[in-house]
Amino acid sequence: MLAAPDRPEVVRAAELEAIGLPRRTISRRCLPGGPWQSLLPGIVLLSNGKPSDEHRGRAALLHGRTGAVLTGTYALRRHGLERVPEEEIVHVLIPASRDIADVGFVHVERTTRLPRPHPKGDLLIAPVTRAVVDTARRLTDEDEVQSMMAEAVQRRFCTAEMLADELDQGRTAGTAMPRRALAPLLAGARSVAEADAWHLWRRSGLPPGRWNAPIYDAHGNHIATPDFWCDEIALAWEIDSYRYHASLEGHRATLARNARYAAAGIVVLQTLPSRLRAEPGKVAVELRAAFRAAQARPRPNVVLKEAA
Known part of the structure; x- marks a missing residue:
C-alpha cells in the first residue's frame, strides 16, 4: 500500500x-x-x-522542486498569525536560476534571496519577516498591510525594524505602500487605529510624543501605558475601542486606568477609533483643546520610560 x-x-x-x-x-x-x-x-x-492546507503546501513545494520555500499568506497562517488576508493562492519561492511557471493554486516567485526556511512538519516555511513583506508587496489595501504587520510586531514574531530591513534588502517593486504602512509602527503604533491616530497627530501641528511607552509616578508605581504620550505637558491620548471597553472586564480596567490618570494629575483624552476617519477635524480640535488644558496647569511629577 x-x-x-x-x-x-x-x-x-x-x-x-x-x-x-x-x-x-x-x-x-x-x-x-x-x-x-x-x-x-x-x-x-x-x-x-x-x-487540506498541508496537502496544498506540499504540492506547491513539489512543483517548485528542491530548495523551494513557502511564503506569503500561506506561511503566515502556518506560523500562527491571525490577521492575514484570505487567499487561496499558495506563494512559493524558488531559485532565480529555475524556470517554473505559476500553475493552478500556486504562485511561483523566482528570487536570488531564498530565505533560510523554518520547518513546520515536512513543510519548509519562510520566516515571518520575509512572509509578511512578500504578502504586503502583493496587497492593495493599506489597512490589511498595517494590521498584518502590527500583529507580527505586537506578538513579537519580529520587530518593525526587522520589517524595514527586509523591505530594504528585497526588490523595490510593490514596496511603496508597505513602507507607508510601516511608518507608524516604526514610531511605536501597534494597530491600524493607532496608525490613524499617528497620522492625525502629525497633521495637528502639536509637539511629537511617544507611542505605547509606560508612565510611572514619583514613587515608581506604574500608572498606565497610554497609546500616545506627550511628555512635555503630561498629556495622554487613548484610542479606546468600544469592542474592548464595553466588556465588564474591559470597562473595569478602563475606569481603574482613568482613576490612576486623575490621581497623578494627568490630562487624558479618549477617542473612539471610528472617529479618527469619520471626524478627523473634530478630533484634531479636541486634541488641541486637551493640549491647552494640560499646558495651562503645572506639569505633574510623572516619568516616561521608553518601551522595551
Whole structure:
C-alpha cells in the first residue's frame, strides 16, 4: 500500500511510475470518483477527499522542486498569525536560476534571496519577516498591510525594524505602500487605529510624543501605558475601542486606568477609533483643546520610560 488510509500523501506521478505503476493506471485512479486526485500537473494526492492546507503546501513545494520555500499568506497562517488576508493562492519561492511557471493554486516567485526556511512538519516555511513583506508587496489595501504587520510586531514574531530591513534588502517593486504602512509602527503604533491616530497627530501641528511607552509616578508605581504620550505637558491620548471597553472586564480596567490618570494629575483624552476617519477635524480640535488644558496647569511629577 502506498499510503495509510488515514494519512494520504502528496507525491509526484513520476515517483509512482518509478515503483511500477503505469501512467494510464495513475490517470485512471485520478478520474472523478476514483481513489486519487490530481492536485497539480504531475502531482497526485493519494486520497479523494478535500485537499487540506498541508496537502496544498506540499504540492506547491513539489512543483517548485528542491530548495523551494513557502511564503506569503500561506506561511503566515502556518506560523500562527491571525490577521492575514484570505487567499487561496499558495506563494512559493524558488531559485532565480529555475524556470517554473505559476500553475493552478500556486504562485511561483523566482528570487536570488531564498530565505533560510523554518520547518513546520515536512513543510519548509519562510520566516515571518520575509512572509509578511512578500504578502504586503502583493496587497492593495493599506489597512490589511498595517494590521498584518502590527500583529507580527505586537506578538513579537519580529520587530518593525526587522520589517524595514527586509523591505530594504528585497526588490523595490510593490514596496511603496508597505513602507507607508510601516511608518507608524516604526514610531511605536501597534494597530491600524493607532496608525490613524499617528497620522492625525502629525497633521495637528502639536509637539511629537511617544507611542505605547509606560508612565510611572514619583514613587515608581506604574500608572498606565497610554497609546500616545506627550511628555512635555503630561498629556495622554487613548484610542479606546468600544469592542474592548464595553466588556465588564474591559470597562473595569478602563475606569481603574482613568482613576490612576486623575490621581497623578494627568490630562487624558479618549477617542473612539471610528472617529479618527469619520471626524478627523473634530478630533484634531479636541486634541488641541486637551493640549491647552494640560499646558495651562503645572506639569505633574510623572516619568516616561521608553518601551522595551
